[in-house]
Amino acid sequence: MTRTLATSRRVLQQLSHDPRSVAMIVVLPSLLLWMFKYVFDGSPAVFNRVGPQMLGIFPFIVMFLVTSVTMVRERTSGTLERLLTTPLRRGELILGYGLAFGTAALVQSLVTSTVAIWLLDMDVNTPWAIVLFAVTDAVLGTALGLLMSAFAVTEFQAVQFMPLVVIPQLLLCGLLVPRDSMPEVLRRLSDVLPLSYAADAFTELGSTSNFTSTLSKDLVILIGCCVLALAGASLTLRRRTP
Amino acid sequence: MLNSPAIAVDRLTVIRGKNTVIPDLTVSVPSGSVTGLLGPSGCGKTTLIRAIAGIQIIRSGTVTVLGGPAGTPAARARVGYVMQSDSVYPDLTVLQNLRYFAVLSGSDDAAMFQAIDDVGLSDKTDALVADLSGGQRTRVSLAAALLADPDVYLLDEPTVGLDPVLRRDLWQLFARLASQGKTLLVSSHVMDEAGRCDRVLLMREGRIIADATPDELRRDTGEDDLERAFLVLAEGKGAS
Numbered sequence: 001m002t003r004t005l006a007t008s009r010r011v012l013q014q015l016s017h018d019p020r021s022v023a024m025i026v027v028l029p030s031l032l033l034w035m036f037k038y039v040f041d042g043s044p045a046v047f048n049r050v051g052p053q054m055l056g057i058f059p060f061i062v063m064f065l066v067t068s069v070t071m072v073r074e075r076t077s078g079t080l081e082r083l084l085t086t087p088l089r090r091g092e093l094i095l096g097y098g099l100a101f102g103t104a105a106l107v108q109s110l111v112t113s114t115v116a117i118w119l120l121d122m123d124v125n126t127p128w129a130i131v132l133f134a135v136t137d138a139v140l141g142t143a144l145g146l147l148m149s150a151f152a153v154t155e156f157q158a159v160q161f162m163p164l165v166v167i168p169q170l171l172l173c174g175l176l177v178p179r180d181s182m183p184e185v186l187r188r189l190s191d192v193l194p195l196s197y198a199a200d201a202f203t204e205l206g207s208t209s210n211f212t213s214t215l216s217k218d219l220v221i222l223i224g225c226c227v228l229a230l231a232g233a234s235l236t237l238r239r240r241t242p
Numbered sequence: 243m244l245n246s247p248a249i250a251v252d253r254l255t256v257i258r259g260k261n262t263v264i265p266d267l268t269v270s271v272p273s274g275s276v277t278g279l280l281g282p283s284g285c286g287k288t289t290l291i292r293a294i295a296g297i298q299i300i301r302s303g304t305v306t307v308l309g310g311p312a313g314t315p316a317a318r319a320r321v322g323y324v325m326q327s328d329s330v331y332p333d334l335t336v337l338q339n340l341r342y343f344a345v346l347s348g349s350d351d352a353a354m355f356q357a358i359d360d361v362g363l364s365d366k367t368d369a370l371v372a373d374l375s376g377g378q379r380t381r382v383s384l385a386a387a388l389l390a391d392p393d394v395y396l397l398d399e400p401t402v403g404l405d406p407v408l409r410r411d412l413w414q415l416f417a418r419l420a421s422q423g424k425t426l427l428v429s430s431h432v433m434d435e436a437g438r439c440d441r442v443l444l445m446r447e448g449r450i451i452a453d454a455t456p457d458e459l460r461r462d463t464g465e466d467d468l469e470r471a472f473l474v475l476a477e478g479k480g481a482s
C-alpha cells in the first residue's frame with residue numbers, strides 16, 4: 001500500500017511540474033462546455049440534453065490521453081524497466097497510476113460541474129451523482145489508457161489511439177442517436193462498449209432526481225470495466241522483455 | 243572473500259530476433275569485489291546484465307544471484323540495477339526522485355541523504371533532473387540504487403561522460419562498497435577502467451574471452467596496456 005501511495009504521489013508530483021497540463025486538465029472542459037452552450041444559444045434544450053453527457057465524456061477523453069502518453073513515456077524512458085527490477089509489484093504500480101489520475105479527475109469534475117451547474121445554469125437534479133459518474137468515467141479513461149499504452153511504441157502512436165478507442169465509443173454510446181435506433185450490429189457492439197453505460201447514466205441523471213436502479217446498474221458495469229482494464233493493464237507489464 | 247560466487251551464470255543463451263546475442267555463456271562473479279565487464283559496444287554486456295537483473299527473456303541456461311534464481315522478489319530486494327540510460331524522472335527534482343525510490347526499497351531518509359552525499363549531489367537536491375547535466379543525471383540514477391543498500395550492484399556504464407575527477411571518486415566509492423562485502427559488476431567500453439577492477443571479464447561477440455585480474459591479463463598477454471591486451475585476446479580467440 002505504501003508503494004501504491006508513493007507511486008500516486010510521484011505521478012502527481014510529475015504533473016505538478018507541468019502547470020500547462022494541469023491548467024488544461026482543470027480548465028479546458030469548462031471552456032469547451034461554455035463554448036458549447038453559446039453555440040446552441042438559440043436552442044437551450046440541446047445544452048440541457050447533451051451538456052450533462054459532456055460532463056462525463058470530457059474526463060474520459062482527457063484522462064485517456066494523459067495516462068496513455070505518461071505510461072508510454074514511462075515505458076520508453078527506461079523508468080518502467082527500472083521499477084520492475086525493484087520490489088514494486090505490477091499491481092501496485094497500476095493502482096498508483098489509477099489513484100493519481102483519479103484524484104486529478106476528481107478536481108477536474110468538481111470544477112467542471114461547478115461551472116456547468118452554477119455558471120452555465122445546466123439543469124441537473126443530483127450534482128453529487130454527476131461528479132460520481134464523471135470521476136468513474138475518468139478512472140475508466142485512465143484504465144483504458146494504461147491498457148492501450150502497452151500497444152503503443154511511441155507517444156505519437158499513443159495519441160493516435162484516441163481516435164481508435166474513443167471516437168467509435170462516442171459514435172455508438174447514444175450521444176448522437178439513441179442506441180435503440182441503431183442498426184442491430186452497431187447496437188450490439190455498443191452493448192459491450194463501456195462509454196455506452198456512462199452516456200446511459202448521464203441521460204438518466206438528466207431526467208430523474210433519484211439514484212435509480214438504472215444508475216446503480218450503470219455504475220456497477222462501469223466499475224467492472226475499470227477493474228477489467230486495470231487487471232489487463234497490469235498483465236501487459238512484462239517484467240522480462242526480449 | 244566468500245567462496246560461493248554472488249552471481250553464477252550457467253550455459254546462458256539469449257536470442258533477440260534472429261540474432262544470438264549470447265551463445266552458451268558460463269561465468270561467475272565473486273562476492274565482495276568489483277568485477278569489470280569490458281568489451282566493445284554491442285558485444286552483449288547490457289544483455290548479460292539484464293539477464294542477471296532478471297528482466298531479459300532467455301532462451302536457455304540459468305542465472306543464479308545470491309543463491310537463488312534471478313528476478314524473483316527475493317533477488318530484486320537485494321540487487322540494484324543502474325541502466326545505461328538515466329532511468330530517473332526528468333520532470334521531478336533530485337529529492338522527489340530519490341524519495342520515491344527510497345519508499346520502493348523501504349529505505350529511510352538517512353540512507354537517502356547518504357546516497358546523495360556519496361554521489362556528490364548534496365547541493366542539487368532541489369534541482370529538476372531535466373536541468374542537470376548528463377553526468378549529474380547519471381549520478382542521480384546511481385544514488386537511486388545506492389540508497390537501497392543492495393548486496394549486488396549491476397552498473398551498466400556508470401562512468402560514461404563523467405569528468406576524470408568524478409570518475410575517480412566513483413571508482414573509489416565502488417571499491418569502498420566492495421570492501422564492505424558488496425558485489426559490483428560494472429560494465430564499461432573504456433579499457434583503462436579495467437585497471438580499477440579486482441577482476442576483469444573481457445567480452446566479445448557474446449563470449450567471455452578472458453576472466454582474470456588486471457595483472458594476470460597483463461602477464462598473460464605480455465602487454466602493459468589493457469587496450470592492447472584486449473586486442474591480443476580478441477585476435478587470438480575471436481577467429482575460432
